[in-house]
Amino acid sequence: MVQLTALSEEQFARFAKLVYSRAGIHLPAEKRSLLSNRLRRRMRALQLDSFDQYYDILAAASTSEEELPHFLNVVTTNETYFFRNTQLWRMFSDKLLPEFVAKHGNKSKRLRIWSAASSSGEEAYTIALILREKLPDFHSWRVEVIGSDISRNMLERASKGIYNAYALSKTDAAVKTKWFTKDGENFRLADEVRKLVKFQFHNLRDAFPQRDFDLVLLRNVLMYFDTPMKKLAVTNTANAVGAGGYLYIGDVDPTRTSAELMEAMKLQPLTPGLYHRPAAPAASAFAKNG
Numbered sequence: 001m002v003q004l005t006a007l008s009e010e011q012f013a014r015f016a017k018l019v020y021s022r023a024g025i026h027l028p029a030e031k032r033s034l035l036s037n038r039l040r041r042r043m044r045a046l047q048l049d050s051f052d053q054y055y056d057i058l059a060a061a062s063t064s065e066e067e068l069p070h071f072l073n074v075v076t077t078n079e080t081y082f083f084r085n086t087q088l089w090r091m092f093s094d095k096l097l098p099e100f101v102a103k104h105g106n107k108s109k110r111l112r113i114w115s116a117a118s119s120s121g122e123e124a125y126t127i128a129l130i131l132r133e134k135l136p137d138f139h140s141w142r143v144e145v146i147g148s149d150i151s152r153n154m155l156e157r158a159s160k161g162i163y164n165a166y167a168l169s170k171t172d173a174a175v176k177t178k179w180f181t182k183d184g185e186n187f188r189l190a191d192e193v194r195k196l197v198k199f200q201f202h203n204l205r206d207a208f209p210q211r212d213f214d215l216v217l218l219r220n221v222l223m224y225f226d227t228p229m230k231k232l233a234v235t236n237t238a239n240a241v242g243a244g245g246y247l248y249i250g251d252v253d254p255t256r257t258s259a260e261l262m263e264a265m266k267l268q269p270l271t272p273g274l275y276h277r278p279a280a281p282a283a284s285a286f287a288k289n290g
């Protein structure tokens with residue numbers, strides 16, 4: 001039988017320290033009962049009776065590597081859906097995309113976008129859907145969209161491209177009909193769009209192996225981090241932005257109000273949530289048109 005009591009303060013502190021050292025996620029004391037409930041579910045699956053037994057598995061060299069991904073799945077919040085934040089996607093279609101087309105359309109015809117902390121993939125696939133619908137002469141382009149996350153469960157779900165009705169609740173009916181097919185209770189994204197996105201493991205604490213992106217999205221994840229980890233995440237995503245490219249933080253964006261984060265980022269702030277690495281003076285549509 002799995003114990004029904006909550007984690008003691010001391011047990012919580014040990015797990016919180018582990019979460020922080022592995023994922024940079026700061027778990028405040030008020031999350032004690034939430035963490036207790038989530039851990040219990042995992043312990044039930046492993047048929048363990050106590051939080052201490054579970055901690056020992058995570059701490060032991062022989063079992064830690066195998067169990068850590070499950071533990072991180074338990075502690076991360078993965079809420080996401082297609083077309084989350086309509087304002088962002090309007091700005092992407094109306095301002096950024098035309099600028100990318102003007103920049104690359106006559107030369108490389110290559111477009112690179114990274115959805116950092118992509119969870120189950122809805123954000124990365126939203127980008128792919130917009131590109132597939134709105135990028136003129138789509139088939140003549142080399143489009144690379146990368147989604148990354150620390151949760152291996154989420155990466156696995158993302159690569160399947162199968163979603164429930166909630167994930168599509170903010171998706172235009174015409175887009176849904178054109179690019180999704182009903183699969184029981186769920187909806188399956190067309191292979192043609194699914195194949196535009198590659199998913200890979202990445203911890204925002206670490207530098208990203210690819211660079212030179214036209215756009216990097218870092219949304220709805222900084223709020224789980226303390227300042228040193230926010231700094232790392234902002235620096236690692238900003239460093240992957242190419243000349244003339246953009247970083248979008250948006251939503252809950254702590255950067256503008258923190259001199260320390262702005263300093264770490266080294267990009268130019270434009271509209272709320274949007275940051276730019278100038279290619280040459282006044283190269284951005286925002287600089288010209290406001």
Ligand SMILES: C[S@@+](CC[C@H](N)C(=O)[O-])C[C@H]1O[C@@H](n2cnc3c(N)ncnc32)[C@H](O)[C@@H]1O
Nearest residue numbers: 023076079080117119150151203204219220221
């Ligand atoms: C709330 S979801 C955000 C999904 C999407 N970006 C959006 O805005 O809809 C947060 C994601 O951040 C991931 N995450 C948490 N800590 C991370 C870390 N250190 N490195 C990479 N991803 C992390 C979680 O696994 C989760 O999938």
